[in-house]
Amino acid sequence: MRRIFKMVVPLMGRGGMLKYIILGILSGGCSFFFIKSVTKAVGLMMSGTFESQRTMYIAVFAGIIALFVLVRKTLSTAIIKLSQTLFWNLRKEVLMLVLKANYRQVSDRRLEVHAAIVSDVNVLTNASMSIIEFTTAMVLAAASLIYLASISVVLFLITLVVALGGAFIYHYNSRKNNQYFENGRKLENNFLESLNQILDGFKEIYMEPARGQFIFNEKVSRVSKDAYNNNTHAFTGFLNNQITGQVLFYTLISTIVTFFCVALRIPTAQTVSYIFTLLYLLNAIETIMVLLPGLMRARIAANHLMDLRQELANTKLDSRMPEKYITLEMFEQITVTDLQYQYKSTENGFTIGPVNLEFRKGETIFIYGGNGSGKTTFVHTVLGLIPPDAGTIRLNGELVDHSNYPEYRTLFAVVFSDFYLFSELSLPSNFNDRKWLYYLHLFELEGKVTLENGRLSTTALSMGQRKRLALIAALLEEKPILVIDEWAADQDPYFRRKFYTEIIPLLKREGISIIAITHDDRYYHCADKLYKMDYGHLLEEFSPVHETRIES
Numbered sequence: 001m002r003r004i005f006k007m008v009v010p011l012m013g014r015g016g017m018l019k020y021i022i023l024g025i026l027s028g029g030c031s032f033f034f035i036k037s038v039t040k041a042v043g044l045m046m047s048g049t050f051e052s053q054r055t056m057y058i059a060v061f062a063g064i065i066a067l068f069v070l071v072r073k074t075l076s077t078a079i080i081k082l083s084q085t086l087f088w089n090l091r092k093e094v095l096m097l098v099l100k101a102n103y104r105q106v107s108d109r110r111l112e113v114h115a116a117i118v119s120d121v122n123v124l125t126n127a128s129m130s131i132i133e134f135t136t137a138m139v140l141a142a143a144s145l146i147y148l149a150s151i152s153v154v155l156f157l158i159t160l161v162v163a164l165g166g167a168f169i170y171h172y173n174s175r176k177n178n179q180y181f182e183n184g185r186k187l188e189n190n191f192l193e194s195l196n197q198i199l200d201g202f203k204e205i206y207m208e209p210a211r212g213q214f215i216f217n218e219k220v221s222r223v224s225k226d227a228y229n230n231n232t233h234a235f236t237g238f239l240n241n242q243i244t245g246q247v248l249f250y251t252l253i254s255t256i257v258t259f260f261c262v263a264l265r266i267p268t269a270q271t272v273s274y275i276f277t278l279l280y281l282l283n284a285i286e287t288i289m290v291l292l293p294g295l296m297r298a299r300i301a302a303n304h305l306m307d308l309r310q311e312l313a314n315t316k317l318d319s320r321m322p323e324k325y326i327t328l329e330m331f332e333q334i335t336v337t338d339l340q341y342q343y344k345s346t347e348n349g350f351t352i353g354p355v356n357l358e359f360r361k362g363e364t365i366f367i368y369g370g371n372g373s374g375k376t377t378f379v380h381t382v383l384g385l386i387p388p389d390a391g392t393i394r395l396n397g398e399l400v401d402h403s404n405y406p407e408y409r410t411l412f413a414v415v416f417s418d419f420y421l422f423s424e425l426s427l428p429s430n431f432n433d434r435k436w437l438y439y440l441h442l443f444e445l446e447g448k449v450t451l452e453n454g455r456l457s458t459t460a461l462s463m464g465q466r467k468r469l470a471l472i473a474a475l476l477e478e479k480p481i482l483v484i485d486e487w488a489a490d491q492d493p494y495f496r497r498k499f500y501t502e503i504i505p506l507l508k509r510e511g512i513s514i515i516a517i518t519h520d521d522r523y524y525h526c527a528d529k530l531y532k533m534d535y536g537h538l539l540e541e542f543s544p545v546h547e548t549r550i551e552s
């Protein structure tokens with residue numbers, strides 16, 4: 001419960017929680033005073049003195065009902081607002097954490113983030129609505145217990161023993177039930193993995209339906225069966241607890257009526273008041289029992305959200321907004337010294353380095369090498385996407401570390417091999433249409449796409465065209481260094497040639513430095529320096545072929 005509050009309270013704003021708790025207590029108070037007045041009235045009726053106080057009781061009941069309506073309505077409106085605030089604040093918080101986290105943290109936790117947003121936030125939001133009801137029921141239960149003590153101390157002590165017995169049984173069984181809920185929550189990640197596979201790989205599944213059948217039968221059905229079993233066990237466990245609690249109370253009431261009030265010679269009026277109040281207490285306890293499974297699931301959801309929050313917040317690479325942007329004029333050189341990086345998550349733990357590289361302003365370097373040789377990984381470390389395990393990167397002689405990574409990253413405009421084309425472009429403040437039209441013409445996309453208020457009219461183009469558009473978007477960012485990963489692989493021979501022999505020289509003349517991963521050996525001579533990545537080691541090729549070969 002503490003973790004739910006820890007998660008919920010900061011999102012509700014200062015004093016928010018207090019306001020809702022006070023309203024909950026008032027609501028519980030109204031119910032309690034209603035019960036108290038009814039029991040009192042019944043007591044008066046039994047002693048034959050009610051008639052003289054009838055008018056007063058009419059006023060009391062009317063007052064309580066009016067107050068109840070007022071409090072309940074305010075509380076309901078508050079609950080609706082609270083749940084909506086919580087729902088959106090939690091979603092926004094998870095996304096904000098994602099935006100602040102570093103690349104590897106997020107790419108390694110896609111499923112957790114997805115599950116947090118679609119599952120945990122919902123569970124927690126639903127529970128937040130019941131926290132108020134829970135508080136009301138608790139207030140009612142506590143007030144009823146105190147009232148019971150005021151009616152008969154002996155009966156109260158008997159009731160207390162039964163209630164404590166019930167609480168012990170409940171606590172004992174809850175641990176097992178919570179474990180079932182925890183298992184069910186873990187299976188949610190597996191379900192989302194299958195869902196993503198079906199949605200992302202739908203084209204492939206459409207062509208080979210057996211693949212879809214396999215995912216459905218072997219993964220989804222298994223997960224659904226396991227989740228069904230776990231959740232059913234958990235809910236049944238809680239239901240059994242509820243029934244046990246009810247049975248205990250019914251037995252208590254029956255024994256009070258048939259045995260204790262006779263044995264202890266308790267007056268009838270007192271017994272009636274006691275039983276009446278006990279029935280209300282039973283009602284409050286039932287409410288608590290019904291709400292508890294939801295709150296337990298919320299506790300698990302809150303745990304997951306807190307863990308995710310901790311994992312994402314524990315970032316080595318700062319992804320705050322940069323305080324300044326490095327301009328074309330400011331960039332002089334990047335020096336990479338003895339850089340090393342290892343993928344620790346995999347069995348073979350592929351290693352890069354030690355790598356040494358000097359990259360100067362205005363240079364164009366090409367990196368080639370076999371598949372899986374480490375080109376992309378190396379470039380990711382140079383980009384500041386993943387921090388190296390050892391070695392240093394210096395920008396203009398200054399060490400790049402956690403304090404200046406965000407500024408350092410402003411050096412680069414990138415088109416990754418698995419690029420994402422945003423429909424809203426990230427444009428500098430001095431942007432004007434002329435540059436866009438110029439690139440549109442250069443990349444031969446005129447008539448295909450327009451730009452209005454920074455938004456592309458479409459991104460539904462062929463793969464080669466989308467890559468051209470992604471490159472235009474990168475160039476419009478006006479960063480000192482352009483980094484491209486196998487950009488020309490999707491271009492036709494004519495445009496590939498144009499890219500290497502016309503566009504790259506043109507970009508160089510504009511002062512842009514270029515790092516390109518490429519397999520286009522016909523155009524290696526277009527680079528100032530050529531490097532080969534060989535099993536994680538970067539080797540400089542001193543003699544790139546200096547002739548243009550025409551693509552066949």
Ligand SMILES: Nc1ncnc2c1ncn2[C@@H]1O[C@H](COP(=O)(O)OP(=O)(O)OP(=O)(O)O)[C@@H](O)[C@H]1O
Nearest residue numbers: 343345346350369370371372373374375376377378
């Ligand atoms: N996310 C990852 N987690 C663990 N290991 C990885 C990951 N990505 C790549 N690797 C490992 O690192 C090696 C280098 O991968 P990388 O993507 O850098 O190669 P590459 O030279 O760019 O290959 P390609 O030409 O096929 O794009 C691979 O052989 C793979 O074993």
